[in-house]
Amino acid sequence: MRSGAKVAVVGGVFLVVAGGVGYGAYSMVSEETGGGTEIKSASAPKKTGPPSADEVAQASKDFFAAWSKGEADAAAALTDNAAAAGPALLAYRDEAHISKVKLTPGTAAGATVPFTAEATVTYKGRSKQLSYESELTVVRGLTTGKALVDWEPAVVHPDLKDGETLKTGEASAPPIKAVDRNGAELTKEKYPSLGPVLDTLREKYGEKAGGKPGIELAIEGADSAVPARTLLTLTKGKPGKLPTTLDAGIQTAAEKAVKQYGEASVAAVKPSTGEILAVANNRTDGYNAAVLGKQAPGSTMKIVTAAMLLEKGLAGADRKAECPKTAMYQGRTFHNLDNFDIPSGTFTTSFARSCNTAFIKLIDDTKDDAALPKTAREVFGLGLDWQTGIVTADGSVREATGGEAAAQYIGQGTVQMNALNMASVTATAKAGTFHQPVIVPRSLDDRQLATVSRSLSPTAHSQLVGMMRQTASWGTAAKAMASVGGDKGAKTGSAEVAGQGKSNSWFTGFSNDVAAAASVESGGHGGDAAGPLVASVLRAG
Incomplete structure (x- = not known):
């Protein structure tokens, strides 16, 4: 023994x-x-x-x-x-x-x-x-x-x-002094949501930042790729200074916002550069769902779907669009929230009011079930290998057929996203081109960033941004975005989950050069729970 x-x-x-x-x-x-x-x-x-x-x-x-x-x-x-x-x-x-x-x-x-x-x-x-x-x-x-x-x-x-x-x-990596884009120090104590992020950054960049490891009591897992969690420091070692793209002010707002709901996540990025400005979670399991989550994003996905339809000329912001109470595609019936319909309206109206059936009825016209996955990958960078500086899940829109392909049009089915993915989608819609999200400068390790094959066409870009502005002005996002200033746009979403009584709440929006997205599990309508979280973050930007 x-x-x-x-x-x-x-x-x-x-x-x-x-x-x-x-x-x-x-x-x-x-x-x-x-x-x-x-x-x-x-x-x-x-x-x-x-x-x-x-x-x-x-x-x-x-x-x-x-x-x-x-x-x-x-x-x-x-x-x-x-x-x-x-x-x-x-x-x-x-x-x-x-x-x-x-x-x-x-x-x-x-x-x-x-x-x-x-x-x-x-x-x-x-x-x-x-x-x-x-x-x-x-x-x-x-x-x-x-x-x-x-x-x-x-x-x-x-x-x-x-x-x-x-x-x-001896610590597996030297300590770091992580600082935001303006030089303010970022700590776990002040920003609890950044705990997993800072652990990963320390493990990956501690030596590059010039630090010297100390002696500590830590929790180590069987997977060496998962950073150790420090419980007690016996000797501190010498921390290396590590620059990040985060913004302390926006991170503070994000930390405060997610506390409003359990199982909530939010992320913010800079559309013009792809720099990650904030990442926050409020979850009982401590999981960094804002960057690692994989869930259906509901109607926020209509940003990508609308971009595809606009580029193909199958829809136009000012063109008429049918929005019946229900629509069927290859044996699968889809309906709008509370079975509303729009007897006479434009594609912008259907987008702003989040009409599911208007999008479903246009599927046959694409003559390509893979059209949406192609646009998601080629324009929005979803599913590519994002080298952000930390481990992330980078979105997934798998090729599908029949009713499953139709479900993807409205952000259901096999589509998997997290708050960072949807913030990036909104950033791409605002900027017109994809900039891979990053949390530390590329110069630290000269890593290869993901690139897309093309930008949004100028016509599709201008129409898409206009539709998002209308959604924030008088559509389903108007209430949540009322307190947000600047050039603003948004999209709401609610994702049904099997066996879950209440839908997951999703919301994404932009204000000037800040884009943010949030999800709240079992939060209901997108504008009710996730919307105020995003608005708080955008106001801080």
Whole structure:
């Protein structure tokens, strides 16, 4: 046993002695729920039902005692998954170099016991105190009926997830002092949404920025491409100065905006250059959905669809367009929100009021189911490999046929986007040409940026921008954009998700040389939830 415990066979059973304390006669059996092992008494009757308060107190007390002594195997044996708990607890002691552990339980809430951990992290003569709060839950082992700690990595540390481990040593990358486009420092503390971004930038550009690594306690994952997350810094090292394209003022507005809704994301870019100005999220899982998300964007996709129809001459901003309550394409029926119709109107009217059927009825005229994916890729740069400086999902409009191709016209089906993708789409519509989004200057590493084969035709460009201006003036985006000044345009969207009672809210818009997009899961209409987020960001620009 790696903890130094001795195992002896007495009378045909195992006697486990750890630190001079005999744990009694037990046999090792498989725990069905966790894939590990639990200790089963040879004579005690099997208990059933939830653990009692006394069992919860005793099980947690025994676990805390073994853990605090550094007896990884003994502590793991008191869980329902010793195979997983053992390595994690051993790494806590030997890889993270955490000692002098004091675990103080709080008041139990049923079978859940909160606790405070206080310890010392020591590495090569450097020491620092570590303290944090976590919790554990006691469950009944299905095989033996014993009260056991329900093993989760978060028991060791609340930020630890499956496949991750704690490690103390020289940092994998030097620290950075990231600054915005005007030289203002960007930190996780001031801009929480930038945490994942700054971690990635540090890992990728720390050495290029001229920094020197320090010593730290960090969470490392099995995937080396995912940057480590620092928990405690023993020695700071020397930070290198890293310039970014972000704007501290716009980032502040974005951070504040997403707090209005749960599961919200927003991104902003500069149309004339493609520079990323802000990225913010408010999600329970901490996922950077603003740049990594992959969801249907609803009617915001009509910006791309309209561009394709305008370039092909199949629609014109001032030409009449049919907008019935429903429309069918190859056996699939599409309808407008609340089944509205526009008895007589132009293509601009259908765009501004987000009429689905007006777009569906024009599909046959394209005579090419791949027309939309081609425009998305060739003009808007979607699906290309964006070298932004961080990892991003760069949009996807796959080739499809029949009803699936029709669904793509209105941003449903297999179309996958995130806030950064749609902010870029709006930036392209405003500028007339695609500029690949970037978050750090290309000069840092001379990376190859994605380029498109052509710009929007001048005629299509002027009509598209005009239609977006009308949408912001009197269409579905008017209410949200009312407080935004300058030359402005927008498009709303709501994306239906199977099994989800309320649509996802999408909104994208521009004001002068700032374009922004936002999504709010289960937010409903685009102008209701995502719209105010985008407006806040645009006002800051």
